[in-house]
Amino acid sequence: MKTEKSRTLSALTSAALAIPVAAVSNHVAADAPPTMTEVGYRYSQYQEDDLSESDVFNSDSGGSTQRYDINIHQFRVLAPAGDNYSVDATFDYETMSGASPMGTVSDGDGGALLVMSGASIEDTRMDLNVKTTRYYESGNASVIGGYSTEDDYEAFNVGLEGEKHINDKLTTLMGGVGYSDDTIEPTQKLGAIRVTEEDKYTATIFAGIAQVINAESVLQTSINYAYSDGYLSDPYKLIDQRPDSRASIAWNTRYRYYLGSLDAAVHADYRLYTDDWDMVSHTIGFEWHQNIDPNLRVIPSFRYYSQSQADFYKPSDMQGLEGDQSSDYRLSPFGAVTFGLSAVAHSYNWKVIVSAERYISGGDLALGTVETEHPGLLQYTLLTVGFDYSF
Amino acid sequence: MKHNSFSYKLTLFPILLIAVGAVGCAEIQPWERGELARTEMKWDPDPMKSALRDHIYFSKEGSSGGASSGGGGCGCN
Amino acid sequence: MGGPCSIQLYAESENEATYQAKSAMDEVYRLEAKYSRYRDDSIISKINQTSLDGESLQVDDETAGILNYANIVWHESDGLFDVTSGVLRKVWDFKSGCLPSQTNINKVLPLVGWDKLNWNNGLLAFPLAGIELDFGGIVKEYAADRAVEVCLQLGVQHGLVELGGDIRVIGPHPDDTPWMIGIRDSRAPEKAITKVPLMTGGLASSGDYERYMMVNGVRYSHLLNPCTGWPVKSLASVTVMADQCLIAGSATTIAMLKGDQGLDWLESLGLPYLAIDQNGVQHGGI
Numbered sequence: 232m233k234t235e236k237s238r239t240l241s242a243l244t245s246a247a248l249a250i251p252v253a254a255v256s257n258h259v260a261a262d263a264p265p266t267m268t269e270v271g272y273r274y275s276q277y278q279e280d281d282l283s284e285s286d287v288f289n290s291d292s293g294g295s296t297q298r299y300d301i302n303i304h305q306f307r308v309l310a311p312a313g314d315n316y317s318v319d320a321t322f323d324y325e326t327m328s329g330a331s332p333m334g335t336v337s338d339g340d341g342g343a344l345l346v347m348s349g350a351s352i353e354d355t356r357m358d359l360n361v362k363t364t365r366y367y368e369s370g371n372a373s374v375i376g377g378y379s380t381e382d383d384y385e386a387f388n389v390g391l392e393g394e395k396h397i398n399d400k401l402t403t404l405m406g407g408v409g410y411s412d413d414t415i416e417p418t419q420k421l422g423a424i425r426v427t428e429e430d431k432y433t434a435t436i437f438a439g440i441a442q443v444i445n446a447e448s449v450l451q452t453s454i455n456y457a458y459s460d461g462y463l464s465d466p467y468k469l470i471d472q473r474p475d476s477r478a479s480i481a482w483n484t485r486y487r488y489y490l491g492s493l494d495a496a497v498h499a500d501y502r503l504y505t506d507d508w509d510m511v512s513h514t515i516g517f518e519w520h521q522n523i524d525p526n527l528r529v530i531p532s533f534r535y536y537s538q539s540q541a542d543f544y545k546p547s548d549m550q551g552l553e554g555d556q557s558s559d560y561r562l563s564p565f566g567a568v569t570f571g572l573s574a575v576a577h578s579y580n581w582k583v584i585v586s587a588e589r590y591i592s593g594g595d596l597a598l599g600t601v602e603t604e605h606p607g608l609l610q611y612t613l614l615t616v617g618f619d620y621s622f
Numbered sequence: 623m624k625h626n627s628f629s630y631k632l633t634l635f636p637i638l639l640i641a642v643g644a645v646g647c648a649e650i651q652p653w654e655r656g657e658l659a660r661t662e663m664k665w666d667p668d669p670m671k672s673a674l675r676d677h678i679y680f681s682k683e684g685s686s687g688g689a690s691s692g693g694g695g696c697g698c699n
Numbered sequence: 700m701g702g703p704c705s706i707q708l709y710a711e712s713e714n715e716a717t718y719q720a721k722s723a724m725d726e727v728y729r730l731e732a733k734y735s736r737y738r739d740d741s742i743i744s745k746i747n748q749t750s751l752d753g754e755s756l757q758v759d760d761e762t763a764g765i766l767n768y769a770n771i772v773w774h775e776s777d778g779l780f781d782v783t784s785g786v787l788r789k790v791w792d793f794k795s796g797c798l799p800s801q802t803n804i805n806k807v808l809p810l811v812g813w814d815k816l817n818w819n820n821g822l823l824a825f826p827l828a829g830i831e832l833d834f835g836g837i838v839k840e841y842a843a844d845r846a847v848e849v850c851l852q853l854g855v856q857h858g859l860v861e862l863g864g865d866i867r868v869i870g871p872h873p874d875d876t877p878w879m880i881g882i883r884d885s886r887a888p889e890k891a892i893t894k895v896p897l898m899t900g901g902l903a904s905s906g907d908y909e910r911y912m913m914v915n916g917v918r919y920s921h922l923l924n925p926c927t928g929w930p931v932k933s934l935a936s937v938t939v940m941a942d943q944c945l946i947a948g949s950a951t952t953i954a955m956l957k958g959d960q961g962l963d964w965l966e967s968l969g970l971p972y973l974a975i976d977q978n979g980v981q982h983g984g985i
Contacts, residue, residue, distance in 0.1 A: 237969045239775045240946070246771040247945045250764030250841065252848070273670050277678065305670050321673065356696065379694050386694025409691030435692040441665075447657055451665060453689040481687030485665060489657040496662040504685035512685040520662035528662065538684045561684045573671075586671065609682055615671065 262366040264317040271307040273617030279609055286606040287345050288336050294347035295330035302326050315366050323358040332607045334469035335558040337547040345606050356381045370395040386413040401443040409435040417466040431461030448488040455481040470548040471557045479506035496520040512538035526578060532571035537598040540564040546603040563605035566596030582619040708858030709873055719853045723846040730842040734834050747831045755824035763821045772949050773813040779956040784925040785833030786810050793912045793921060804928040811925045840903060840948030843867040867901040867944040885935035885975050895985045901944030905951035906936030922955050931958045940971040
């Protein structure tokens with residue numbers, strides 16, 4: 232065996248060693264854009280149950296007992312762009328029809344009756360959102376821009392979000408800021424006194440941390456602070472005057488656990504919300520992602536929600552009262568449950584989704600005791616079909 | 623009265639730190655993280671579905687807010 | 700990548716081994732996808748399309764490194780190892796058992812020649828449309844080296860990567876014994892003529908048995924001289940050991956293309972080798 236290296240060998244060796252290695256690091260570690268383009272579509276029917284005539288004050292004078300039906304088309308494209316970027320664009324097209332509560336009156340017996348709008352309201356909503364993400368060795372950063380428009384409403388929003396992996400990728404820090412500028416121009420109606428154009432601004436900031444706990448589970452917790460300023464009332468209500476600002480904090484905790492023996496993943500989420508309108512709410516969500524075979528997954532889900540009332544909430548509208556008041560059911564004390572069932576059939580580049588959800592809300596579902604249940608609390612059914620395709 | 627809710631801020635953070643401190647010492651090798659990479663283990667396995675859900679809850683309930691910078695509002699009543 | 704590919708490695712658990720092997724295979728697949736001439740989206744297809752259009756192309760750093768290497772190999776082999784010689788396959792169909800006509804060889808020969816294209820600082824220009832590049836003989840060996848690098852990065856200390864007969868050792872067995880590599884008998888390729896120990900580095904083999912045809916009792920191998928367009932009368936097989944699989948692979952190819960000067964060339968190169976001539980005589984001191 233010769234030990235003296237020839238000139239040829241030196242030339243070959245130095246040329247071989249000079250081949251620069253394309254950044255190939257730890258494959259789990261590097262944050263990378265998706266390798267394929269994914270397109271998705273969902274069609275959903277959202278249908279609120281009709282009100283009972285006995286809950287509607289003006290049911291025999293034109294007040295509708297029918298509430299909203301909404302058809303929603305969602306489109307999405309998620310595409311890699313260059314070596315380090317991805318673009319995630321969603322477009323929603325919604326058509327809604329139905330009637331909504333304009334106010335409440337006392338039924339003289341401690342309860343309240345709804346005053347409903349008459350003729351069916353028709354509206355179309357379009358919402359475009361684009362999120363561009365830059366991927367780094369151990370994290371990513373996104374810029375978000377969105378625009379939505381309705382007959383009487385327009386909203387622009389922008390956001391910045393980022394994630395940073397630390398601790399050998401076992402821990403992820405995340406955070407972001409957002410800003411939204413909304414304008415409402417209510418449709419005018421003869422005889423009704425409504426504002427012509429009002430604005431509101433919302434600023435959001437959040438920070439969170441996700442931690443790999445063991446080979447089967449991960450936990451994420453985050454704090455979200457939002458501040459809205461401007462016109463926060465509902466112009467279509469007979470009487471509705473809310474404070475001109477709202478500050479809220481939401482604490483979200485999410486947990487994912489993989490059960491190897493059952494080939495299923497459990498999702499458990501909890502949110503505690505509180506704001507300076509004196510509202511506190513608790514949201515608990517469970518999902519069970521059960522793999523039936525390599526190409527089929529079934530996902531039953533359950534959600535529980537309970538909120539306390541806003542401090543200026545009034546069960547029935549009070550004429551001539553000074554200061555803030557609202558009889559909006561969304562500011563009333565109530566609880567709600569959602570039962571859902573989804574099925575996802577998938578192959579390596581196809582996914583077909585069918586899902587159904589049923590939402591029931593009521594005063595008796597709230598954590599505390601509700602003296603006067605709002606007659607306008609919702610029940611709805613949401614049906615979705617859709618697909619994702621990657622190429 | 624308006625800002626009494628900020629007392630929550632003080633109680634929230636200790637809980638947050640305890641939760642993280644308790645799990646911060648885990649050591650899981652990269653090859654042991656296969657189950658965590660499963661699609662059903664994502665925070666959001668179906669972003670379009672959760673976006674629609676969030677939108678409905680946002681417009682039909684009194685509270686909102688998650689681990690995101692949020693979006694625009696809507697006139698949906 | 701063609702031929703059997705395997706990764707053997709020692710790990711503390713099957714999960715760990717699977718993860719490490721998969722990471723290494725991902726690197727091989729990455730290079731396969733990037734440089735395969737059978738894939739429309741590969742850089743090779745893009746280069747060859749640029750050539751058809753008679754245009755020029757700025758290539759990425761890794762591709763530039765490989766082209767620089769191809770340039771050195773071409774020079775060091777006196778023009779025998781030529782990444783443009785792949786077009787000769789269009790006239791040499793070894794499955795047919797028929798020799799191509801000299802007229803057909805003459806038609807493609809003008810498109811062969813590394814010196815007919817311009818390669819400068821990452822810019823590849825084709826003054827002559829239709830020259831095709833083929834990184835066969837480079838990328839498979841480079842991929843074996845890269846797969847080993849990935850394993851080393853992931854902490855593998857003992858293992859071996861084989862891509863279609865080209866081998867690179869990650870490290871010896873845990874008890875410090877070498878891997879024993881069988882060398883094919885060039886006239887009975889399913890049998891091992893000898894076994895050689897390999898502690899570290901790479902080992903590559905080339906033989907006239909890999910693809911050839913017999914016409915009127917004469918053996919015509921796949922090793923084509925880019926100047927004449929005809930197969931060379933080469934050694935029967937050559938095996939070379941080097942730190943890198945890429946160097947070992949290039950050395951075997953050049954030694955085969957050198958024909959009757961192959962042995963001298965191997966001797967002057969200074970790497971351990973084992974050559975078998977057409978009479979079945981073994982040379983070299985592996």
